[in-house]
Amino acid sequence: MKHKxxxxxxxxxxxxxxxxxxxxxxxxxKWNYVNTYEEQDGSLFNSENYDFMKFSEIGxxxxxxxxxxxxxxxxxxxxxxxGQPLYVVTIASPDSQGKFGKIQALRKQMFNNPDKAQDWxxxxxxxxxxxxxxxxxxxxxxxxxxxxxxxxxxxSFDNDETTKEILENNILIFNVVxxxxxxxxxxxxxxxxxxxxxxxxTQSQPETQETVALIKEWNPMVFLDTHGYVKNYAPNKQGLxxxxxxxxxxxxxxxxxxxxxxxxxxAMETEIMSNKGSFTGSLYQSMEGTYIPQRDDAxxxxxxxxxxxxxxxxxxxxxxxxxxxxxxxxxxxxxxYDAIMGALKNATDxxxxxxxxxxxxxxxxxxxxxxxxxxxxxxSAYVLPLDPxxxxxxxxxxxxxxxxxxxxxxxxxxxxxxxxxxxxxxYIVKMDQAKAGLxxxxxxxxxxxxxxxxxxxxxxxxxxxxxxxxxxxxxxxxFEVTATKVNQVQSQGSVSxxxxxxxxxxxxxxxxxxxxxxxxxxxxxxxxxxxxxTEAAANTISATVKQSGLHIESAKVPAEAVExxxxxxxxxxxxxxxxxxxxxxxxxALKRLGFAVTEVSxxxxxxxxxxxxxxxxxxxxxxxxxRTQSRAGNKEFGFQNPAQFDGFKANVDEFxxxxxxxxAVGAGAxxxxxxxxxxxxxxxxxxxxxxxIAKVDYQGEGVTAGYISDDFGFVYRPVWYENTGNDEVSATxxxxxxxxxxxxxxxxxxxxxxxxxxxxxxxxxxxxxxxxGFRDHTDYLFxxxxxxxxxx
Ligand SMILES: [Zn+2]
Numbered sequence: 001m002k003h004k005x006x007x008x009x010x011x012x013x014x015x016x017x018x019x020x021x022x023x024x025x026x027x028x029x030k031w032n033y034v035n036t037y038e039e040q041d042g043s044l045f046n047s048e049n050y051d052f053m054k055f056s057e058i059g060x061x062x063x064x065x066x067x068x069x070x071x072x073x074x075x076x077x078x079x080x081x082x083g084q085p086l087y088v089v090t091i092a093s094p095d096s097q098g099k100f101g102k103i104q105a106l107r108k109q110m111f112n113n114p115d116k117a118q119d120w121x122x123x124x125x126x127x128x129x130x131x132x133x134x135x136x137x138x139x140x141x142x143x144x145x146x147x148x149x150x151x152x153x154x155x156s157f158d159n160d161e162t163t164k165e166i167l168e169n170n171i172l173i174f175n176v177v178x179x180x181x182x183x184x185x186x187x188x189x190x191x192x193x194x195x196x197x198x199x200x201x202t203q204s205q206p207e208t209q210e211t212v213a214l215i216k217e218w219n220p221m222v223f224l225d226t227h228g229y230v231k232n233y234a235p236n237k238q239g240l241x242x243x244x245x246x247x248x249x250x251x252x253x254x255x256x257x258x259x260x261x262x263x264x265x266x267a268m269e270t271e272i273m274s275n276k277g278s279f280t281g282s283l284y285q286s287m288e289g290t291y292i293p294q295r296d297d298a299x300x301x302x303x304x305x306x307x308x309x310x311x312x313x314x315x316x317x318x319x320x321x322x323x324x325x326x327x328x329x330x331x332x333x334x335x336x337y338d339a340i341m342g343a344l345k346n347a348t349d350x351x352x353x354x355x356x357x358x359x360x361x362x363x364x365x366x367x368x369x370x371x372x373x374x375x376x377x378x379x380s381a382y383v384l385p386l387d388p389x390x391x392x393x394x395x396x397x398x399x400x401x402x403x404x405x406x407x408x409x410x411x412x413x414x415x416x417x418x419x420x421x422x423x424x425x426x427y428i429v430k431m432d433q434a435k436a437g438l439x440x441x442x443x444x445x446x447x448x449x450x451x452x453x454x455x456x457x458x459x460x461x462x463x464x465x466x467x468x469x470x471x472x473x474x475x476x477x478x479f480e481v482t483a484t485k486v487n488q489v490q491s492q493g494s495v496s497x498x499x500x501x502x503x504x505x506x507x508x509x510x511x512x513x514x515x516x517x518x519x520x521x522x523x524x525x526x527x528x529x530x531x532x533x534t535e536a537a538a539n540t541i542s543a544t545v546k547q548s549g550l551h552i553e554s555a556k557v558p559a560e561a562v563e564x565x566x567x568x569x570x571x572x573x574x575x576x577x578x579x580x581x582x583x584x585x586x587x588x589a590l591k592r593l594g595f596a597v598t599e600v601s602x603x604x605x606x607x608x609x610x611x612x613x614x615x616x617x618x619x620x621x622x623x624x625x626x627r628t629q630s631r632a633g634n635k636e637f638g639f640q641n642p643a644q645f646d647g648f649k650a651n652v653d654e655f656x657x658x659x660x661x662x663x664a665v666g667a668g669a670x671x672x673x674x675x676x677x678x679x680x681x682x683x684x685x686x687x688x689x690x691x692x693i694a695k696v697d698y699q700g701e702g703v704t705a706g707y708i709s710d711d712f713g714f715v716y717r718p719v720w721y722e723n724t725g726n727d728e729v730s731a732t733x734x735x736x737x738x739x740x741x742x743x744x745x746x747x748x749x750x751x752x753x754x755x756x757x758x759x760x761x762x763x764x765x766x767x768x769x770x771x772x773g774f775r776d777h778t779d780y781l782f783x784x785x786x787x788x789x790x791x792x
Contacts (some may be wrong), residue, residue, distance in 0.1 A: 069156035082191035084180035111434030139182015146228025147336035193584030200312035223313035228578025271342030356666035446742030461743035469780030491549025502555035505530035530705025575637035582620035589773030606647035692743015
């Protein structure tokens with residue numbers, strides 16, 4: 001499924017109760033919780049229903065097909081996080097073979113010279129459009145890749161009229177198994193524990209990066225993402241086909257998408273229904289259609305955050321659809337196959353008009369002509385000034401934007417924009433470009449959409465400048481600048497002066513540099529402001545500093561600075577509670593900060609303790625330390641018997657008593673900390689589906705060194721602390737009614753001015769209410785982790 005959340009206890013029960021279709025709801029479009037568990041307790045959803053194709057068989061099969069067909073090209077485009085091959089299959093009629101480069105070049109014309117592209121389309125009615133189909137991004141949703149294999153066989157060998165007509169008009173690009181790790185291990189996530197269908201803004205994972213490159217290579221006109229399992233969201237409507245309900249992301253040229261998306265969805269539904277007789281299950285025999293969120297519901301299945309693959313592809317001009325097949329069996333494969341065939345037929349019938357609107361999207365961008373948007377919605381440019389000492393974050397952003405087909409230029413002379421002067425070398429993203437919508441969705445601040453709908457299903461704010469921590473100034477008025485186009489930037493650091501040297505506490509790379517030096521045996525001190533100092537000779541550290549991208553200078557070491565040591569960090573492992581690894585984002589954050597991180601399961605902590613570690617990080621659901629697991633599918637990830645809870649608690653106490661450091665991150669961990677009696681604060685937790693960017697007043701020393709008051713934080717299922725007594729409060733939500741700046745958070749006023757980072761008075765226990773390592777996305781907040789770890 002596209003939307004799946006961590007839900008437990010009472011919340012889950014109420015959602016489940018609201019979920020199945022009831023006659024009372026049948027009369028009108030109504031808020032309908034579509035996000036529920038389809039799989040029942042005890043279901044072995046990976047294998048119980050049918051003999052899906054194992055990943056190990058897929059490569060062999062594709063090689064065989066390629067040998068026997070003159071329409072097929074099989075490529076391995078990169079590797080998964082555990083090194084599995086990512087297969088891409090391109091199918092085109094034999095006359096197009098060897099001309100892909102030319103076809104791609106014509107596609108590129110669309111955003112270099114859209115008017116010319118329009119003329120070319122009009123004069124060459126036999127042109128072919130790329131259609132991209134993404135297989136089983138969620139590993140356990142096996143049917144997607146199985147349907148794709150069947151489609152690959154059909155289009156490789158069959159010669160019926162439909163097959164021929166589709167191949168005369170389209171090039172089919174199959175991302176055969178988007179998540180090999182997940183297919184092999186029967187997990188929703190990849191080998192790093194990341195849900196790839198949440199990663200399309202961050203793009204932290206190799207699978208996501210390869211898919212982005214593939215989308216960019218082809219700019220597909222249609223993008224289909226194969227999922228499961230959705231049934232009975234409306235009476236006898238089986239499966240789900242997007243377009244989505246509100247809220248839509250405002251950065252889209254949504255009018256152009258909407259012109260075709262519903263027709264395309266209904267074409268898929270029609271194809272499924274026309275083959276109804278070929279389904280065997282009773283669910284399918286009584287099927288009267290498919291659930292199309294935009295048609296069949298008022299809200300509940302939104303396309304707001306472009307973290308989902310099709311929603312991301314829409315920013316490259318694709319008509320994007322998530323397809324959720326009803327069941328995990330051969331009927332499910334059949335449904336998916338038919339849905340895709342329906343889309344291919346529809347694209348074939350309408351390609352001339354559909355592609356005109358895809359080109360129109362690029363034309364609007366290039367000409368800065370946005371009839372769908374209010375004047376001033378898009379700025380004329382974003383200016384990205386460089387921090388001269390630590391340009392690493394801006395460099396990361398510049399490279400990221402370019403990998404996403406967003407043009408970035410660099411000023412070759414000083415200039416003035418919006419009344420502000422900037423030096424030569426400043427980066428600029430001009431908004432008169434083909435993919436302006438994508439540029440804006442990455443660089444804008446976002447908006448508070450709390451009042452727009454009852455709830456969002458996933459994140460509703462993601463601003464790269466605010467959450468990665470670089471400056472991006474939106475300039476509304478036009479300005480003159482002499483600039484050159486930039487390619488990928490290589491950050492190369494330097495050491496100047498004779499030392500001692502100051503390493504600013506300014507970024508993930510800066511902390512990584514410190515940890516790398518510590519591992520090399522270099523002595524490093526840290527002051528109250530969180531900055532680091534080393535008295536090592538320049539030539540001892542220069543190679544490492546060069547790699548870091550920072551420019552290090554000499555400074556006096558403050559008398560209060562104390563030596564820091566390389567720290568061994570354990571993080572509590574969530575093996576996959578409710579099919580999510582809730583600790584994965586923080587684990588990746590700690591690794592990127594340069595810490596040696598070991599994952600320890602609840603049972604391991606209970607049995608073996610934590611004596612070989614300096615720091616214990618709990619960042620995940622409180623369910624991890626429940627005495628018993630109520631859902632069968634979760635049992636293996638928690639305690640193996642209720643008594644292990646006592647062992648766990650005793651070992652954590654022992655660890656703290658012998659000088660260990662305990663850090664809790666987020667709501668689940670805060671609740672768990674309370675359960676473990678490690679805090680006497682009142683832990684207040686908001687809704688699971690509340691999330692976004694908030695103004696936070698950081699104290700600026702110790703745990704929050706390097707942050708200021710009126711700074712930013714990110715929450716997801718918000719948590720705050722009351723009755724903090726004599727504990728050290730290091731950060732509070734800004735004490736202002738508009739402290740919540742972007743996202744969706746009902747009743748956020750309850751948290752106004754409340755403590756959000758607290759250190760216990762009498763134990764080395766730190767509670768961080770913010771999502772300091774959220775899905776490897778909140779780089780800007782990662783240093784809350786390193787500060788906490790280094791703080792004595
Ligand atoms: Zn899915």
